[in-house]
Amino acid sequence: MADVKKIKVPETQEGTVVYNLDPLIVKSHYEIDYIHSYAQDSPFFAGLSAGRLMGSHCPKCGYTYATPRSHCMQCGAKTDWVELPKEGRVHTWTTCHFGSEVFLPETPFTLILVEFEGVNTLFLSRLIGVEPGRAEIGMKVRAQFLRNSKFLPTDVYFVPA
Amino acid sequence: MRDVYVVSGGITKFSKASPNKDFRYMVKEAFDYAMNDVPNLTLDMIDGSVASYFSDHFTRQLMAGIMAQDYLGLCPKPSRRIESGGATGGMCFQSAWEAIASGRLDVCLAYGFETMSRVNTWKGNEFIALASDTNFDYPVGGFYTGYYAMMVQRHMHEFGTTVEQMASVSVKNHGNAMHNPYAQYPMELTIQDVRNSEMVATPLTRLDVCVMSDGAACVILASEEMARKLTDKLVKVIGVGTGTDSMRLADRPHGDVILLPHEKKEDYAHLKYPGVHSFRGGRMAAKLAYEMAGITNPPKEIDFVELHDAFTSSEIQTYEDLGFCKYGEGGRFAESGAAGLDGEVPVNPSGGLLACGHPVGATGLMQAVFALWQLQGTIEKHFGNDRLQVKDARRGLIHSHAGTGTYITVSVLERGF
Numbered sequence: 054m055a056d057v058k059k060i061k062v063p064e065t066q067e068g069t070v071v072y073n074l075d076p077l078i079v080k081s082h083y084e085i086d087y088i089h090s091y092a093q094d095s096p097f098f099a100g101l102s103a104g105r106l107m108g109s110h111c112p113k114c115g116y117t118y119a120t121p122r123s124h125c126m127q128c129g130a131k132t133d134w135v136e137l138p139k140e141g142r143v144h145t146w147t148t149c150h151f152g153s154e155v156f157l158p159e160t161p162f163t164l165i166l167v168e169f170e171g172v173n174t175l176f177l178s179r180l181i182g183v184e185p186g187r188a189e190i191g192m193k194v195r196a197q198f199l200r201n202s203k204f205l206p207t208d209v210y211f212v213p214a
Numbered sequence: 215m216r217d218v219y220v221v222s223g224g225i226t227k228f229s230k231a232s233p234n235k236d237f238r239y240m241v242k243e244a245f246d247y248a249m250n251d252v253p254n255l256t257l258d259m260i261d262g263s264v265a266s267y268f269s270d271h272f273t274r275q276l277m278a279g280i281m282a283q284d285y286l287g288l289c290p291k292p293s294r295r296i297e298s299g300g301a302t303g304g305m306c307f308q309s310a311w312e313a314i315a316s317g318r319l320d321v322c323l324a325y326g327f328e329t330m331s332r333v334n335t336w337k338g339n340e341f342i343a344l345a346s347d348t349n350f351d352y353p354v355g356g357f358y359t360g361y362y363a364m365m366v367q368r369h370m371h372e373f374g375t376t377v378e379q380m381a382s383v384s385v386k387n388h389g390n391a392m393h394n395p396y397a398q399y400p401m402e403l404t405i406q407d408v409r410n411s412e413m414v415a416t417p418l419t420r421l422d423v424c425v426m427s428d429g430a431a432c433v434i435l436a437s438e439e440m441a442r443k444l445t446d447k448l449v450k451v452i453g454v455g456t457g458t459d460s461m462r463l464a465d466r467p468h469g470d471v472i473l474l475p476h477e478k479k480e481d482y483a484h485l486k487y488p489g490v491h492s493f494r495g496g497r498m499a500a501k502l503a504y505e506m507a508g509i510t511n512p513p514k515e516i517d518f519v520e521l522h523d524a525f526t527s528s529e530i531q532t533y534e535d536l537g538f539c540k541y542g543e544g545g546r547f548a549e550s551g552a553a554g555l556d557g558e559v560p561v562n563p564s565g566g567l568l569a570c571g572h573p574v575g576a577t578g579l580m581q582a583v584f585a586l587w588q589l590q591g592t593i594e595k596h597f598g599n600d601r602l603q604v605k606d607a608r609r610g611l612i613h614s615h616a617g618t619g620t621y622i623t624v625s626v627l628e629r630g631f
């Protein structure tokens with residue numbers, strides 16, 4: 054009798070975080086690491102680390118995109134990489150005083166859509182060096198790059214030119 | 215294609231948080247309401263369904279649609295889930311329409327829900343922002359209010375639209391909602407109240423922006439034969455249209471304006487279109503819906519509209535996309551009172567997303583429910599008062615909108631009795 058094994062789940066010290074009893078509301082943590090490939094857009098991000106802003110040009114219809122598109126949305130042809138100008142103008146802007154959770158520590162930040170001479174579409178970026186709410190449509194802006202690339206589109210940002 | 219009718223609808227009260235009910239229970243509540251409104255309809259007469267919900271993140275449950283189907287007692291009948299961001303509800307409505315129009319089903323339920331209170335607001339904003347391009351847009355802005363604020367800054371620049379004109383939309387919609395018992399935030403506001411509320415993204419303040427919600431809504435669609443057995447207050451779907459646009463706002467090219475039946479090319483000789491100030495997808499959706507419905511003069515032939523006013527600015531932009539006024543005149547249209555309850559085209563008599571709340575998967579169906587009741591003339595029965603009943607409403611338009619105008623649906627409903 055003495056050698057009968059006890060069968061039981063080990064008791065631990067962790068518990069469930071309970072917010073409320075009626076209805077029963079508990080905390081449920083949810084977090085993942087995602088393996089995000091930039092795939093055919095990779096040269097754009099590599100370009101940022103070299104201080105270059107790479108767009109796409111369609112050899113067939115002549116359309117130029119301010120962001121990478123390896124196929125043209127006008128005609129479907131394969132595009133070529135093209136370096137965009139370092140200077141442009143503010144097409145439109147806003148200052149975000151709130152944001153989604155991960156960006157809250159960065160608020161307030163100013164977003165702009167940049168228009169480049171001879172380029173058919175715009176480029177979304179942050180504008181630095183302007184007081185919140187003080188950007189202006191039409192103002193000249195210049196690209197600057199992080200010295201230590203994070204391989205994010207925020208590796209490039211714009212400042213008043 | 216067969217004619218399709220909406221025969222019944224139901225909705226839960228939208229609220230910031232409904233911890234006492236999960237999404238299945240909320241759908242059931244909306245469904246039971248709809249079933250009670252057509253007593254001749256029994257569960258076995260429903261041939262199938264379409265489920266509408268936006269983000270799996272909010273439920274942390276994949277295949278949530280089947281759980282609602284199961285809870286309603288509709289298994290093993292056909293069902294599917296529709297997802298198209300903010301336009302999910304409108305797309306679900308159109309998918310149910312297709313099921314009936316094609317002859318595949320005779321009675322189809324469209325149900326939708328979202329339980330956004332399961333995360334805090336800023337995390338919710340993050341989940342929603344994942345509906346922007348995660349290579350280029352999300353990491354830079356990651357905030358839909360910011361994207362819309364940029365769009366309207368350009369609208370203001372091009373057309374002289376003012377923040378007061380935008381605020382007037384908030385005043386109208388929150389005020390209408392005072393008489394809608396299903397609305398989350400009915401409020402009597404002034405333009406100053408809207409401008410004085412906290413700045414979210416210039417120029418949009420907290421009262422220019424809709425809120426997150428928990429809620430569910432459903433409508434039941436049927437073939438003509440079945441509809442006549444179920445109700446004498448027939449409402450027919452006379453036009454559906456869907457449009458799309460590039461995921462990245464920055465990629466919107468400039469081209470020719472898509473003209474509605476009552477417009478001419480000369481009207482827009484100098485307009486760069488769609489730019490970032492207009493929704494090309496909304497234009498496309500409207501054009502297709504108007505063509506199907508045989509509408510040649512929208513402001514004259516539409517008696518009321520329930521449109522996707524996630525932001526006051528987007529309501530103004532949408533007046534223009536739907537052709538209620540010319541491009542550039544949306545601000546003045548708002549200011550003139552033309553979209554008010556007694557105006558030329560009452561817009562969002564229910565209070566819209568701004569005041570009713572925006573539980574994404576339920577929102578487009580909420581519009582269908584309110585439009586149905588307007589056309590049936592039963593607002594008083596369902597709201598307990600007739601203050602929001604549009605007199606002699608014969609034809610109503612519902613409009614559902616995703617992303618920065620990425621997916622847009624327009625459906626036109628008409629009284630059929």
Ligand SMILES: [Zn+2]
Nearest residue numbers: 111114125128
């Ligand atoms: Zn091309």
